[in-house]
Amino acid sequence: MASSASLRPGTPIRVGLVGYGFAGQxxxxxxxxxxxxxVLAAVASSQPQKVQAxxxxxxVEPDAAALLARxxxxxxxxxxxxxxxxxxxxxxxxAGKHVVVDKPFTLDAAQARELAALAQQCNRVLSVYQNRRFxxxxxxxxxVLASGQLGRPVYFESHFDRFRPEVRERWREQAVPGAGLWVDLGAHLLDQAVQLFGTPDTLQLDTAVLRDGAQVEDHFHALLRYEAGPHAPLRVVLHATTLAAHAAPRYILHGTRGSYVKHGVDPQEDALRAGGRPxxxxxxxxxxxxxxKVVAIENWVREGTVPNRRGNYVDYYAAVRDAILGVGPNPVPPEEAVALMELLDLGARSARDGRALAP
Structure with missing residues (x-):
């Protein structure tokens, strides 16, 4: 049985991947x-030819049970x-394994809390794959936020706008537990907002089924209100849709001294979809x-562009490696994953009730 105590820096960590659909592949x-x-040592999949190609x-093991028994x-x-x-x-x-779970962590916060407690009991690293932090x-x-050049942030929008008018035959778009755009893309946008500004005082979510033939929500618009704390007053809008042929900016940030606007999305997903490797x-x-755009006293204006830092999803797995070896922190610890599931649950209740709710 593997344990964090038996692994030392320099020792390869052998990884078993359960599932080789879109996310796994x-x-x-x-x-x-x-x-x-x-080291990718084994994959549990019903499509061995796909994995081995x-x-x-x-x-390739036929199922999760066989992989976990290794x-x-x-x-x-x-x-x-x-x-x-x-x-x-x-x-x-x-089974004594360290675990990474793709987002969303679980179906609800109760399941998330159970896994967090079990990981602590078993003394194993449990982490959630929030790759969009990278x-x-x-x-x-x-x-840009940390530089302070925009002053105090007062309004922030974060968008995942896509144009996918055809409903595909896949579980993510079917009326099954865990499907729908809120837990799919909302898990990313909400995680980023909490990392930037903390837990909101209230959350109000509107969801819709807009495409012809869609079975689950394919559009959401969330409003997070911050009325107390270092960033208050602040409004945060999180938005995702599958019917935006002309996408809004990825980020819009307004502060008391200026604004920052970013179009386009990080290129790593498209590169991975095309078969590229990091x-x-x-x-x-x-x-x-x-x-x-920064506006200072007496309407002095400075405009320009901001060089982008480099993104790298590999940094997430490198941090998981270090956490297992005991030489670094868990990049997405269970307590953060539980708190995010609680907010995702809160959003779902808000959409049902049609009103803002407090955590």
Whole structure:
């Protein structure tokens, strides 16, 4: 049985990936394999030919149970449909494995709290794959905020606007537990907002089913109000839709002394979708620069662009490696994952009730 005590810096951490659908194939296998010290040792999948075409020589197990029974697996990555996150992560922790779960963490906060308690009891690293914390534009936005040049932030918008008018035959777009745009993209936008500004005082969510033939919400608009604390008063808007042929800016930030606007999205997802693997001089380089306008006293204005920091999803898995080896913090610890699930649940209740709710 693997344990954090039995692994030392320099010791390869053997990873078992559960699920080789879109998330496993695109966001996990190539990213974790690019992190020094992590080795993709086995994949649980019903499509062994698909796995072996991408990763020759990697062992393929028929199901999660067979993979979890392997004593040579140290870390299990759960990249299954959302409804399976909780039972598989629970079984992995009980089998003595460290665990990474794709977002959203679980179906609800109660499941999240159960897994967090179990990880503590088992003394295992449990983390959630919030890869968007490692986007180039988000890293740049954090720098702009920290610089203080915009003054106190008063209004922030964060968008994932896409144009996907056709409803696809996949579980994410079917009326099954864990489907819908709020838990899918909302898990990213809400996590980023909380990382930037903390927990809001109230959250109000509106969701809609806009596409012909859609079964679950494919549009949401959330308003977060901050009435106390260092950023108050502040309004934050989180927005995602599948029917935006002309996308809004990715970020809009207004402060008491100026504004920052960023168009376009981090390039890593598109590169991974196209079959690319992390590495090389241009990986994570976002060529679309954000626009900055600072207005100082007597209406003096400074305008210009902001160089983007480099994005790198591999940094997430490198941090997980260090946490397992005991030489660094968990990049997304269970308490943060639980708090986010509580806010996602709150948003769902707000949409049902049609009103703002406090955490």
């Amino acid at each position: 695109t966001f996990h296998a190539p990213v974790l394999s690019a992190a020094p010290g992590l 991408d990763w020759p020589g990697v062992l 004593p040579d697996i140290d870390l299990v990555v759960v990249a299954t449909p959302n409804a399976q996150h909780h039972p598989i992560a629970k079984a992995a922790l009980e 986007d180039a534009d988000y890293r740049t936005l954090r720098d 590495g090389g001089d241009d990986w994570g380089v976002d060529p679309v620069l954000g626009e900055l």
